[in-house]
Amino acid sequence: MRTLVHTPKSRVQVVDVEPGQYWHVGFIHCIIQQLSHECNIPDVLRLHISTDGASADKKGIVQYWPLQIRIVNLKNSKPLIVGVYRGKKKPQDPNSFFRMLVEEMKVVINSGGIRFKDKLIPVTFECFIADAPARAFVLQHKGHMSSKPCSKCNVTGTVIEGTRHNVFLGVNHVKRTDENYNFRTDTDHHKDMKSPLEDLNIRMVTRVPFEYMHSICLGIMKKCIEAWVLGKFGCKNGKLRAADIEAIDVCLKELDNTCPGNFTRRPRALSEFQQYKATEFRHLLLYAGSVVLYGILDDNYYLHFMLLHVAMRLLTMPTRSDNDLKLAEDCLKLFVDKAVNLYGSLFMSYNTHCLLHIVDDVRELGPLDDYSAFPYENNMLFFQKYVRNQHRPLQQFALRLMERNVQHVSTKRSDSNGIIVSGISTRQCRHSGLPESSIQYKRIEYDNFRFSIDDKNCYCRLKDGRLCKIVGIVKTSQSYCFIVRTYVVVENFYDNIVPSTLIGTFKCSQFSAESTMIDITDVCGKCYKMPLWKQTNSLNNITEKSTDELIIMTLLHHGT
Template sequence: MENAKPGFERALKRRAEKISSEKSRLVAAASKVQRWVQELRRNEREEFINEERSFSSHLESEIQSDSGSANSAEFDPLTSGESEQLNPQISSENSFDNIESHHSSSTSGGYSHLPESQFSGINMPDQSFKKDGSNGNMDEAGIFHDEDDKVKYLLESLRKWGSSGVPMRKIDELLFYLKPLYPILPSSYKTLFNTPKSIPIKSIGNGKLWYRGIRESLNKILTWKYLHSHQEIIIDINIDGLPLHTSSRTEFWPILGCLAGKYQVPFPITVFCGKGKPENLNMFLNDFVKEAGELMEGGYEYDGRIFPFRIRHYILDAPARAFVKQCKGHTGYAACEKCTVIGEWVEDRVTYAELNCPLRTDESFQRRDQLEHHLHAPGADIDDHDNGEWRTPLEQIGTGMVSQFRLDSFHLVYGGVFKRLVGAWILWPGPWKLNRNAFSEISDKLVSIKSCFPCEFNRPPRNLQEWKLYKGTEWRRLLCYDGMLVFKHRAFNVNIYKQFLLLHCAIFILASPYHVQQNENIEKAEELLEAFIKHCASTYGKRFISYNVHSLKHLGNECREHGALEEFSTFKFENKLKSLKESLRSGHKPLQQLAFRELQRDDRKKILSEPQNDVKLIHKLKNPFEDVPGIQYKKLKYHRITYNTKRKYDSCCRTKSGDIIIIKNIVHSQEGKVILVGNKFLWQDDFYHYPLNSSKLGILKVNRLDGRTLHFDFNDVQSKCVLLPDDDDGFLCIPLLHSF
């Protein structure tokens, strides 16, 4: 026993040392968090003071302008506060017949990401100065005035840190060690995040359902600023399956909502968890349909005021649409949701080669004019219009079962038709199949241009051998941008390349917010898509004309009524599904985990108004040879577009006059304007001529960079461009269509 006692004491000592070490580590982490908070506060202070200084300078300019001579030689709308258009009004003469080529003095290939409004401010984070020596809750040294301020911002920082995927146990440990220093801190993460004690979960059929609600979600994210600018609440709905594990059939089936707008973030309305999809559609949709009907009838109340509420689009993939609408799936004979085509069985699959069948309407769907399109109970008489059919609960709230359901480009075009086309080139035997040399050289070309893509692309090119693992954004990038370059290969069949260009040109038009505003352009895209479908049928046979390929026929009408493809795609909903899955810590009670994580999130700061027209200038630069007086910068950020003068492939832009320019410097002039300094390409030409001249889409081959320096206002920029090196020392220049 005496020998055991020293060993026991040594164990206790080691345990105490370990606890002390862990405590020191956590205290150091807390200090780091506090320093981060102080730095964040200083940055916020600088941005606020910069905005105040900008406003003051504009106000002083107005006063000087008013007190000056009425016969002023020049009027500067940027400094005077008058409205200035950053990009031209869309011309009514911008159809394919009227779009002028690159050498014209008029605007061509308009892909402007600049809104038609004046600057609301120029934020320069690197330019700091003091104002009245005050800094809110901190003094000039960045130190809080009292302990309450420290605790307030420490709590805020802990919530942000805890919402980034940190295990709750670690948060409890940190709170335990910080408690002696800040007794007012909570003892548990549950108090820190205001986590409810229980989650209302009910059993339905083959799983469980958590219903959060539309009102509850909107209450958390809506602000007066958004409501004042929109005056109504319009949301899009997405429903999709999300497998949780590769070795289990457990799935999430969430109903996601998203406020209408380009930069909005989806939110969960209800989530089902079970083995496969919900067996009982009525129970799955019942709560959603009931609340949506109440909101559409009575409106949404916010701070005593009633705002109109409506659902704009249901954006789902094909299997989910068939499930929710209770109609035949994409392998059925009467599967098309937009027309009454009857499929044909060809080589072990149903194909839809007929392209001119009568269109469906909401009324024909409700009347069940084509009974073969709808699901029926087993043993029901298919000729009976009233008995046997399974009706979806969505019809109870007047949902347009044809007009409100969109054809999603994510699954239909990029991950559907285009993936099928590339798969046919690689796997299907025939004269179109890529030989080993062509496959290898295309892969090498993709890898070689990996570093040439702008920062807006989250997924740069990778080897073609991994094509089965490509994501939707990679298929979109390959179809709209680098595909026309890498497939233009001597070993690639010329006719197959032209077939690819038919699809590329049509989708490039429909994905452009500029081109889809003109019906002539949409008609051209429809013509190209119909030619693509017929060319594929003659090349690969009718077996290629699957549900997705046939649905291309209806894509033009979708864009004619609802705008560019990105206006009703599932890209942002797929991103939200990914975040839902990543919020799980284990496989134990996944629905409860997801519900708690969602209730702990602070989504209010993600909304939810359209971004301001602020130009942010970042990282000061000193070039003693610059002729324009002012402060020089390396980077310029505008919305989600970034120009970086230190990286050639992030500094290419197109001006309203049609020049392609590499930006070398960014100057904030003494007059308050943003001046860009760069060199333009002297030679431009079409990159392809079939099925139309590429310059009509703004796609050019450029060369010979001019050595003379060019100065131009940022207001003259039309769009950022993707610049890819070609084999003959030139470059392929493509207007940037999407903000990734």
């Protein structure tokens, strides 16, 4: 069995890192192993580093802290675990935790890069990604519950009377600089110990972002729903009635019929929000929220939510202008400024304050998904899955990880262009320009796109701006083509903050009479089709779908 699963025979070496143990996989080893399976290797390797705590059991008695890296300019690259700490508490000293990784990285920096196949490839360490507690631990500053937790500016929290909570008011604060941060002169913010990131010359203000999976999806979006559903933070005017919640639940349930395969978690009822994962909050934030809340949530609260929705779509778009960033910044400042009157002072937590710095991070590092924690979270389940018992658990994990890293041959077949098709279609589409010898398929994968002829994965946007439904996937002698029907009437869904078409949201109706055949390279985006609901009874919030209008929304992410 050990031979079949490629279990290594070498002994797993662990070292003590108080108050637990640490196993170092090897930073250089992981990079070389990944490069050996790549065809197109970039001239420079751009690396992101991340860490976070994970529990191996529901009680959280034992913690695992993996160190992960990702080559961000390598196509479809996934995070690599380069070291793992295990203990009953988190590591006491971040410098001891990072020591072996920092030593390896210094070797790479001093030698000018990593040598691979007789070529020296330079390496740059671009940023460090973590949630608020892990970020404070590694940067060695006061935590998010303190009065001065922000590593981006000099804001000071105010304690709410009768509580121990700090709130952070205002939208204009003096920003910190990379040059001054390393001196640790702000004793109310910094701790005495230096950060291990100093040894890697990672700029600790501009290159340690507030990533949006934790701060916005699990932070702000969850808090908004807590206020709408539970009336939390003293939010009375915005609290939804039972009939309101039921109406929204009906809409979300129906979205399961049109939600694309890019979402691994299907839409769930809003009444179940306390069990939501980060991807489900993202689904509401970037996509469904603007549609299912329309006409149900109080107008003031809906417009306030739309400020966040518009800003986050602008910041997640792969291409954006300086004007887009300025618009997103204005929306977020207005969101923070208005939040205290709508939701109360307790809503103004550290996560709410972080919204003021998100745009600066995007200016420095690119779209939000380029440095989010979503890819790294996928590795966190590995600890619960593969550690079977408490006898030498870190060694167990090490062996399972090394087995997983053995590359197996893919069962999918692709042509020389990396295009994968599957399922011969029995529903043959007819078109005047279609040769009789052509083959029609049910599904196709290419680049980062996955399309099929079912109603969940067949909507797309073309480079010329047209919105289409794919009714046929065809292979001709020259290339792969789509047979599409185009929407004739395309207009804004809303224009109260910006025209919705600016952020890839369209209200559509009426298909073209004739189908068109296009090359697959004409597609620039995949889309999410949603019904447009109308409230037919404002007292009981009975929803009714529009029969001739629907919402088409451009997807802003490809994976889970």
